[in-house]
Amino acid sequence: MINQDLLITFIAILAGLGLTDLIHSFHRLLRKRHTISWHWLPLAHTFMSFQAMIIIWYNIQAELNSPLIATSLGFFIWLVPIILILLVMLTVLPDREPDDGFNLLEWYFGQRKYYFTLLTLFVFSYTLNRFIMYEHKYAWMLPLILSVFYIILIFTKKYWVHVVFTIFLLAFFVLNYFLQGIGYV
Template sequence: MTQFEYLIILVSILVGLGLADLAKSMRNLLLPEMSVQWHWLPVTWTVIVLGYVLMAWWVFYILLQAEVWHHPVAFLPVLLSTMALYLLCAFALPDADREEVSYHTVDAEGEKLIDMETFYLSEDHRRWFFGMAATFSFLFFGSANYGQFHAGNIPVEAALLQMLSASLLITIPHVILGVTRRRWAHLGLTIYSLGSVTYGLFDVAVALTEVS
């Protein structure tokens, strides 16, 4: 077993656990006996998180082939970003079996109802979900830019500039969404984030074509 295979297995396990948690949450919400008042914002962010998973998976496939990540200290940011991605998947959708939470209401017939908008805008959800999103994006882009610098593809100035740009364009919007309940901000930045992850996936696809 090569060092690359040894490292990618750990990343694969964490990513797989995140996807399994996300799929389980969606399955529980789609059960016929579950009453859910759907809202487009958490559903859109579920799609965005899936985009983050795809982008991270293929970037790590390219990234971890470099020997620099074979040192435990150097690998730590990659491991932490993968753990943040797992938690991001776990926090994306509400747990249908939880009791006594703000997003559980009662409909006109007295049945328990999960209000997706209330869940999404709740302080606890925003704090943890977008906090993990900001943590993931900062560590992910930091690792990617360091990997490019170490491989000699870009000078240190360009790596720092790209890291600053990623923080301003990706990480800061996550922080803003975590601290505000304003619907216009969530509407605009959610659409912006969906466009950003779509662009990122195309960028990764081009990079994979060049590598192959």
């Protein structure tokens, strides 16, 4: 049997790396707030990336109780979505901003293909993870709904589509909290 404390420590390190980078990137933006053209879209996705890591963290115990986690394949299936959400968190905000001004919305659209591709891969791997390790719950397939929206956002640069889908995705996160509260996911 695999040592669950080691796995929890391992995910804590990965989660800490992602959260630290996310907070540090946001801090850099706040320090240059007067030279940045702000927009809510990238900030909403920052919030959702942060929340996705929190959701994974709170769902970890059921996955750690799965006998599959003790196998190398089970460990790999468990690890892939964690690494992908870490990459998402590293991608959602810019690493550096120029000193002479920065448009956050332009940056968001410039990064959308990479960002939403990572999110799509994350959703597929997380769904597979939930199906294999946590299959007794009925809503394991719920995250797959997100992949449809992420794939569309990869290929469109239409502002209104990003606005509507981001609002829907924020509603999805609220729904997820509700479903967790009643023990459905």
